[in-house]
Amino acid sequence: MFSSLLSIPLEFRHALLIVVGAGVTSHCTFNRLEPRALLHILILLFLPPILLSTLVLPHMSGFFSTAALTFGVYLSSLVTSIVVYRLSPRHPLAKYPGPLLCKVSKLWFTGIAMKGKQHLYYSELHQRFGDVVRIGPNELSFRNVNAIVPMMGSKGMPKGPWWDGRVPENREVRPLLALRDPEEHARRRRAWNRAFSTPALKDYEVLISARISQLVDILTTKAATQNSVDLSKWLGWLTYDIMNDVMFSGGGDSMKFEDRDDTSRLLVNAQPMALLMSHLPWISDLYLWLPGMGQGLRAFRKYAVQRASERKTRGSHHKDVFYHLIDEAGLEPTPPSSAQILSDGGLAIIAGAETTSTTLCHIIWFLLCNPTAYRRLQAEVDDQKRNTWVPASQARMPYLNAVINEALRLFPAVLSGSQRAPLIGSGGQTIGSHFVPEGTSAVVHTFSLHHDPRYFSPFPDTFIPERWLAAEEQIALEPAIFAENEIVHNTAAFIPFSVGPSNCVGRNLAYQEMRMVVCTLISKFEMRFEEGFDVNSWEEEMLDYFVVQRGRLPVVLTARPS
Numbered sequence: 001m002f003s004s005l006l007s008i009p010l011e012f013r014h015a016l017l018i019v020v021g022a023g024v025t026s027h028c029t030f031n032r033l034e035p036r037a038l039l040h041i042l043i044l045l046f047l048p049p050i051l052l053s054t055l056v057l058p059h060m061s062g063f064f065s066t067a068a069l070t071f072g073v074y075l076s077s078l079v080t081s082i083v084v085y086r087l088s089p090r091h092p093l094a095k096y097p098g099p100l101l102c103k104v105s106k107l108w109f110t111g112i113a114m115k116g117k118q119h120l121y122y123s124e125l126h127q128r129f130g131d132v133v134r135i136g137p138n139e140l141s142f143r144n145v146n147a148i149v150p151m152m153g154s155k156g157m158p159k160g161p162w163w164d165g166r167v168p169e170n171r172e173v174r175p176l177l178a179l180r181d182p183e184e185h186a187r188r189r190r191a192w193n194r195a196f197s198t199p200a201l202k203d204y205e206v207l208i209s210a211r212i213s214q215l216v217d218i219l220t221t222k223a224a225t226q227n228s229v230d231l232s233k234w235l236g237w238l239t240y241d242i243m244n245d246v247m248f249s250g251g252g253d254s255m256k257f258e259d260r261d262d263t264s265r266l267l268v269n270a271q272p273m274a275l276l277m278s279h280l281p282w283i284s285d286l287y288l289w290l291p292g293m294g295q296g297l298r299a300f301r302k303y304a305v306q307r308a309s310e311r312k313t314r315g316s317h318h319k320d321v322f323y324h325l326i327d328e329a330g331l332e333p334t335p336p337s338s339a340q341i342l343s344d345g346g347l348a349i350i351a352g353a354e355t356t357s358t359t360l361c362h363i364i365w366f367l368l369c370n371p372t373a374y375r376r377l378q379a380e381v382d383d384q385k386r387n388t389w390v391p392a393s394q395a396r397m398p399y400l401n402a403v404i405n406e407a408l409r410l411f412p413a414v415l416s417g418s419q420r421a422p423l424i425g426s427g428g429q430t431i432g433s434h435f436v437p438e439g440t441s442a443v444v445h446t447f448s449l450h451h452d453p454r455y456f457s458p459f460p461d462t463f464i465p466e467r468w469l470a471a472e473e474q475i476a477l478e479p480a481i482f483a484e485n486e487i488v489h490n491t492a493a494f495i496p497f498s499v500g501p502s503n504c505v506g507r508n509l510a511y512q513e514m515r516m517v518v519c520t521l522i523s524k525f526e527m528r529f530e531e532g533f534d535v536n537s538w539e540e541e542m543l544d545y546f547v548v549q550r551g552r553l554p555v556v557l558t559a560r561p562s
């Protein structure tokens, strides 16, 4: 058609050359316009070869073979052009080291991430390539304390494209965590800050206490009748119930009915899909188009929105987080939309419950692997017993806080950090001596930073709660470690709750909850691993899908005399 239109009978090789040129041109278009919508990508992929096949058709015998040849030539030249550009010195991230396959395509890193061990891969890459590694064609990972503030501080970068993929249903009205526009984020964050202010936290204390008492009653019965209990399950259900109470004034009773709603399974099944769409945002369009895809994620999102809708209809007698989010006090100039409230309601369950229960499990696991630390903590708890149930006094228990921080250091609940990207229109952002150009993204890799001997020494990979104590205490308790080694303890490199305007708004609630739970369990029970439990399985089964997935934690509980 083209040739007849132009009335120029093209030679076969010239027709193919035009197809090759179209492939290269398409790459330039991809590069310039950066289409993320799947529809646009599909148009760029399929429309040019379909049109150009008319140039090739006069030289071939059948339509299908012509289409296949044209598409093959077009795609090969497009892919070759992309690969050559991504590996060329002209690429904006050319000077950064990294594995060849990471530079060529994000598919390589995503493939590794889907096995649940991305935190170890990041770590391995930093060991091989240094503090700044190119982990994708347009993505960098940093392992340096000096990158934290420039990247995540008040003058840092907003959230990156990872968050476009993670919340496909909520692209228009995103949950707070996924907001990429800093102004909108700051506006929406105000209600969250009020919900986690000191007076608000005081209101939640009684709700947390009631749930912990319920757990103790259940565990006391179980301890008398069962050999062991899986604390991984029970702590998960506990934090769900607490989060439902704090967030929605009830509505969850996972402990009572041993997870009748199957919420934990919903969440577990949802995570790989959410991670896949985060790394490859264009897949989220497929997810929207194909109702059969990502069933686990859909079911969990439905559950979370249901919880928020129920609370909206039911109302509440006390000030829960929802009270602040729907602005019942009327403090905001414009009331929040329903979509915004439902979207944020769902976020809290994931952000607040799983992170806290995973950290609680890590704490128990570390304590049971380290009997000396267990005994020291138990002594401190027993000593404080008359104040133990007062969160304000728990905040001043040095060994308790040291244990919690050391667990958060070694296994931060968000192992691989939260992606950032330069503000659109800014041109890019300088991170120390490095420049992150617009169109690329970056992350500070929390797990690598927390295990870096430049920031935590000696023995950065070992559980040593004493590193968080005062110097004289350290030497008194562990002279062999602290009197004979050079001590490095750089708390600026400790970022389990992230840093800056988008840091974890629930940080103080999480600490409060963890202190209360750990004090109670240590005070009420003697704990040991179930006979035959392979302690290494805990770490092996820990999977980094952004929200950590964890295995069993079978513990034998014996009630302590009160």
Ligand code: HEM
Binding pocket: 152, 176, 177, 178, 189, 192, 347, 348, 351, 352, 353, 355, 356, 359, 412, 413, 414, 417, 418, 496, 497, 498, 499, 501, 502, 503, 504, 505, 506, 507, 509, 510
């Ligand atoms: C041990 C427990 C917890 C850990 C380690 C943790 C960690 C984090 C991290 C790393 C972020 C990402 C911040 C960023 O993008 O830079 C975050 C965000 C967030 N967390 Fe937590 N979190 C915990 C508990 C909680 C709790 C109990 C809540 C209560 C609802 C909560 C609510 C949130 C919210 C709403 C955000 C989004 C903040 C924003 O974008 O402004 N988190 N958390």
